[in-house]
Amino acid sequence: MWPSWPSAGKPQVETNSTYRRLQRFFAGFAFGYEALGQFLLELVPTDPPYVVVIDRTEWHFGQTAVNVLTVGIAYNGIAFPVAWTALSHGGGSGADEHIEVLERILRVVKPDQIRALVADREPAGSDFLEVLKERKVPFVIRLKSDRRVGPASGEWSLPVRMFARTCGLQQSSLLGGQQVVGGAESVGVRIGLKRLEDGPFLVLASRGVDPDSMFELYRQRWDIETLFGALKSRGFDLEATHLIEPDRIRKLLGVLALTYSWTLTSGLDRKRREGPPRECANGYPEKSLFLLRTGPAPRTVGQLVQDAGRTEPMCSGADRSALIFVV
Numbered sequence: 001m002w003p004s005w006p007s008a009g010k011p012q013v014e015t016n017s018t019y020r021r022l023q024r025f026f027a028g029f030a031f032g033y034e035a036l037g038q039f040l041l042e043l044v045p046t047d048p049p050y051v052v053v054i055d056r057t058e059w060h061f062g063q064t065a066v067n068v069l070t071v072g073i074a075y076n077g078i079a080f081p082v083a084w085t086a087l088s089h090g091g092g093s094g095a096d097e098h099i100e101v102l103e104r105i106l107r108v109v110k111p112d113q114i115r116a117l118v119a120d121r122e123p124a125g126s127d128f129l130e131v132l133k134e135r136k137v138p139f140v141i142r143l144k145s146d147r148r149v150g151p152a153s154g155e156w157s158l159p160v161r162m163f164a165r166t167c168g169l170q171q172s173s174l175l176g177g178q179q180v181v182g183g184a185e186s187v188g189v190r191i192g193l194k195r196l197e198d199g200p201f202l203v204l205a206s207r208g209v210d211p212d213s214m215f216e217l218y219r220q221r222w223d224i225e226t227l228f229g230a231l232k233s234r235g236f237d238l239e240a241t242h243l244i245e246p247d248r249i250r251k252l253l254g255v256l257a258l259t260y261s262w263t264l265t266s267g268l269d270r271k272r273r274e275g276p277p278r279e280c281a282n283g284y285p286e287k288s289l290f291l292l293r294t295g296p297a298p299r300t301v302g303q304l305v306q307d308a309g310r311t312e313p314m315c316s317g318a319d320r321s322a323l324i325f326v327v
Contacts, residue, residue: 033083033104033250033254034104034107034108036254036257036258037082037083037104037105037107037108038108039258040080040081040082040257040258040261041073041080041082041108041109043080043261043262043265044073044075044080044082044261045075045265045268046073046075048109048113048114048115049112049113049114049115050073050074050109050113050114050115051073051074051114051115051116051118051217051220051223052071052072052073052074052082052105052109052114052116052117052118053071053072053073053074053079053117053118053119053220053221053223053224054069054070054071054098054101054102054117054118054119054123054224055069055070055072055119055120055221055224055225055228056068056069056070056087056092056093056122057070057228057231057232058090058091059232059238059239060090061239061241061242061244064244065089065090065091066086066239066243066244066249067086067087067089067090067091067093068084068085068086068087068249068253069084069085069086069087069093069097069098069101070083070084070101070224070227070228070253071083071084071101071102071104071105072223072224072227073109074118074220074221074223074224075223077222077223077226078223078226078227078264079223079224079226079227080227080261080264081227081253081257081260081261082105082108082109082257083101083104083105083108084101084250084253084257085097085100085101085104085246085250086246086247086249086250086253087246088246092122093122093123094125095125095126095127095128098122098123098125098128099127099128099131102117102128102131102132102135102137106135106137111135111136111137112136114137114138115138115209115217116138116139116140116206116208116209116217117132117137117138117139117140117141118139118140118141118217118218118220118221119139119140119141119142119221120141120142120221121141121142121143121144123141124141124142124143124144124147124181124205125183126181126182126183126184129141129181129184129187129189129205130184130186130187132187132207133186133187133207136208137208138206138207138208138209139205139206139207139208139209140204140205140206140209140214140217140218141204141205141206142202142203142204142205142218143160143181143191143203143204143205144203145159145160145161145164145200145201145203146159146160146161147159147160147181147182147203148160148181148182149163149175149179149180149181149182149191150179150180151177151178151179151180152177152178152179152180152188154180154185157180157182160181160191160193160201160203161201161203163175163191163193164193164194164195164201164202164203165195165201166193167193167194167195167201168195169195169197170194170195170196170197171194171195172192172193172194172215173192173193173194174190174191174192174193174211174212175190175191175192175193178190179191179205181205187207188207189205189206189207190205190206190207190211190214191203191204191205192204192206192211192214192215194215202215202218204218227260230260230264231253231256231260235260236256236259236260238252238256
């Protein structure tokens with residue numbers, strides 16, 4: 001049975017106590033993550049082939065790191081979560097964790113439904129590249145500038161920044177023919193090079209995609225940052241949770257993923273019916289599609305019932321992280 005929802009007049013200490021009881025109650029549920037992932041995929045408003053994005057986000061509760069590796073489907077500047085795992089440590093993720101979350105997404109999305117798997121430098125390890133080749137998953141992954149690259153013959157290799165230095169500012173180029181990267185000599189890739197405006201090099205390794213499209217595909221990696229922002233400080237305030245155990249974090253993310261996808265789908269539907277949000281003077285929309293369904297926090301369950309059919313904003317700020325339990 002759910003504990004009573006705290007009213008606006010009750011002290012904050014009781015609110016925190018109720019929140020902790022909700023967390024303990026929620027921790028007892030068993031999740032069918034594969035079935036949930038298939039359901040979440042049905043909410044994605046696009047058809048395959050998908051651009052699949054892998055990235056990691058981390059925050060701290062006291063001295064304890066909470067570290068989450070997430071897979072999302074990119075769509076028009078946003079991403080829909082489909083699979084995720086909570087790491088048992090802080091810092092970077094390794095090949096075993098990348099392979100684990102890859103296997104989870106492949107239970108929901110077939111390799112031939114993937115246009116490209118896009119990731120930043122962490123998932124560029126040799127073991128992960130080998131698995132991507134074995135599973136026939138096309139990819140575009142950024143490399144570190146000191147990664148050694150050479151022809152498929154293996155006659156020689158150089159740090160990839162040596163090739164990127166030939167590019168002018170904001171200029172891009174492709175290395176000719178198939179290349180291999182250090183440690184993954186059996187995985188033939190195409191290498192794209194670009195010098196960014198602020199100085200560093202952007203080096204991409206791709207396989208199974210049109211080399212001319214790799215920079216456009218990699219740009220969609222940022223869609224998952226929109227997802228993280230909505231789950232965290234610009235949305236449900238995920239960092240406010242006191243949960244730190246990986247299994248409980250993973251369950252919490254399951255509810256958040258469902259709530260986020262429903263909220264975003266509602267925002268897209270409202271955009272279709274009422275038009276896009278008003279643009280501010282700086283050219284950016286007044287509200288994101290996610291925030292079209294969020295705004296003053298409900299203080300009672302009765303108010304939630306009254307708000308059920310409204311299209312006005314429902315909830316905002318830190319209270320969203322508690323509202324998800326009612327949803």
